[in-house]
Amino acid sequence: MHFKWNYEPPTSDQRKAAEELGQKMGVSPVIAFLLLRRGITTESAAKRFFRPQLADLINPFLMKDMDAAVDRLNDAMGRKERILVYGDYDVDGCTAVALVYKFLRQFYSNIDYYIPDRYDEGYGVSKKGIDHAKATGVKLIIILDCGIKAVKEIEYAKSLGIDFIICDHHVPDDELPPAVAILNPKRPDDSYPFKYLCGCGVGFKFMQAFAKNNGIPFSRLIPLLDFCAVSIAADLVPVVEENRILAFHGLKQINQNPSIGLKAILDICGLTGREISMSEIIFKIGPRINASGRMENGRETVDLLVERDYNKALHEAKHIDKYNEKRKDVDRHMTEEANTIVERLENQKHQNSIVLYDEHWKKGVIGIVASRLTEIYFRPTVVLTRDGNLATGSARSVAGFDIYSAIKSCRDLLLNFGGHTYAAGLTLKWDDVKEFRDRFQQYVDEHIQPEQTEAMLNIDAIIDFKDITKKFHNELKKFSPFGPGNEKPLFCTKNVYDFGTSKVVGREQEHIKLELVDSKSNNVMNGIAFGQSAAARYIKSKHSFDIAYTIEDNIFKRGAVQLQIEDIKPTDTEDL
Template structure:
């Protein structure tokens, strides 16, 4: 796959700002440029960015309804009411439930947790869940990572004498549910300075407020930050502002002293000897936690995340690992089937979206298949299957396109929908699938930009090999943790040559291990180009070529800098 390379050279104003910033901080002007791109223009802002501080977290009571939520929780504990912690079955929901349950459980015992079954109850607050609460004497439900649209269900709970506190981060509708308190910084009447918290992040802020109100030391909360980091990475929320502080300290916790449940997953993933990064969470830890809700029941993930005995946690981790293997097999089969359907679609070249419906597909994996389709075809994708008499599904988007708005445009055809910019869930009557496909395509065609429909690599800076030295790399590492809005920088170097020692590697000879030089220094740079062995023949001709890449530490040789090469092009 040859990508389009997109590089926007800095303006004169940006150049001056980055030079001034790098001079003041004593770092490379290239890194000054990266800071300016991230909206950081003063040395004070840069120091806050490089050294996040927990005291810079916002006051949780700035969030609308926080005082009401804390009062209601205090009242429930004072009256010895039974409390139920309820959450979604994905990583964000299960980590949120584990966090709130573990914190409250230190001070109060009349508490339980509940995760709805993806297959029998579906997404969000269910009447089945409310009935369970009623039967077990619950009078307060704290719902996490869902609930913002559960108007009917929360009305039903109220009739049964059950109060709700909602902790959510999904986009609300015009009508809010009749809950006692709604903690969601995406409310129209929001008063909180940061609106991109994960569902688990909202739960953490609630517990921070509860701790402040009850004179509990903040340091009793910090061991729970590993769960917040896992939610932030897995739910793909921006890693700037408050999320950056939470992710930074959450990763520290995950590496130094993870909770027993997460330690068991880390060991199962083979990550115990390595420094865990956000991408390890995205590709290894998160999918295993998610597999529980996809294949069996998300409650098993919470059982693991709240486990206090390591041998039991390891047992549960092995079980969840098995679910993940099953998930991988289903994912592979369904993606192949989906690709075959797409290949047969009429007029694919002129379509701007993909909507597929197959009654046989496994509901737990359709979100992953939608993600695969957006990666392969660079179009927003909706994948639907049949649940009872409904077509239910997941939508995923390409960079920069708001798929939630596209779905909202079709709301009259839907029974239910929810989500955010890049991912959403929806359900409709089976007979509406055709009309939805048409309407969704019309909206996407009218709103998607040409650059959102092709494989583009955004390049942050053009540099030479002489710019890459241990000091540069050490300063670059301070940009961690990486994620949306603070992506891992991609660099470009022109006119590089094979040093003569590059070779094809891998079980199927699919990768290239490179040793490269440019004509501006004597630096020999090591690199790896995954899945790009087709370029090996050109590289060996001794002609020059251009590369774009990220810079990482070689995991096999500590301290050695390695280029992770994204794309290779012959020099024009």
């Protein structure tokens, strides 16, 4: 991957404002400038940003239909009706189901949960799921992370005497299902101040409202915040405002007292005793929670997340870890096949999007393959597989391009679709796949901006190694949790040299372990450049080069830092 480096130096007014804010807070102008870039201009706003408070969570009753949802849940409990908590089979859906079920079972026993089978039932509300509810005497279904488009299915449930409360965050259609209550901040008629909750976040707000209405102390909800942090990280929603508060305190919960199921996952990941960040969730925890739904059935994941006995949880976590190993094998094989197809289609190099389909690809892994291709080729990508006479697909996008709108433009060809700006799912007839491909690609060609298909690194600040002090690193860590809307700060240092001890490492000699110096200090900085061994020869040539990097804790040297180097360029290039 050859990145284009983008850097906008601060204006004179910004430098002055950063110096003033830095003096008030006792931080460097670089740290103050990073705050200004996030719209934080006062000392009090900075304190709220660095120490998010649960007291600042939004009143849940500001969400449309919340009163109706709480009233219906109270009625169900009062009448001792059977309640079913139903959710999607991905991380967001499974954590949402676990959160709502785990909270409500403290007060009510006539309750169960249900995760549809990806291969047998598909995404969202299924007739099979409703028939199961009817057969088991369910009168109320609380559905999480899906349901916003299930008009016919919920009409069917209503005809059987089953009510629905929908907790979703996906973009609604013009027609809403006939549910008793629809909790979704993206509803056009909802004035809830924060629009970017994940499905688990909407479920949490529902439980917050239920607790408030019934005089249950908020402290009873705090142990469930670890599920919110996992969901926010895995679903890649913006880590700003209310999501930042939930993620901050959720990470605190994971690091201090995780739920039994999550503790078992941490143990099998080898993360016990380490500081867990959003990154560990995305790359370690999330894939394991997802693996059950991708390879078999997501109910096993919820079984694990709500388990009360640690030994049973550890057994279940090991079982799910095996699913994850299988998933990685299938993922690797499918990605290699997809890459071969893209490379063979030379004209893909001149197109702004990728649409691939193969009737033998596994439905549960096509979303991961779409993500991989988006990362490799930096194009909005749709990957489809065959399911009888139908094609089922997953779509992933690049920064700034709304892939949901691109898919919606082809809605007359689609039997079902849903999602949000950067990720979506769709179903259509197999015979319509080629027409969909042509129309989707035409839409992308007409709406995407050239810079959106460039591999871009947005540099936050140019600094020297002498600026990277322990105090500076500790101040940087206060910007976490990181994610969309609050990316980890990316720095550049120019004119650096190999100290003489850098070397290629890795099983396939694909990484570089670096020891670097610059011309303005005697600091020797440790760094790691993953997948960049091609630059090793230049680094050893004793010429200077520029690096773009984030600053991380060195897990092998307590208290030390390590640069995670995203890109390396000879100093004489003109990117900056």
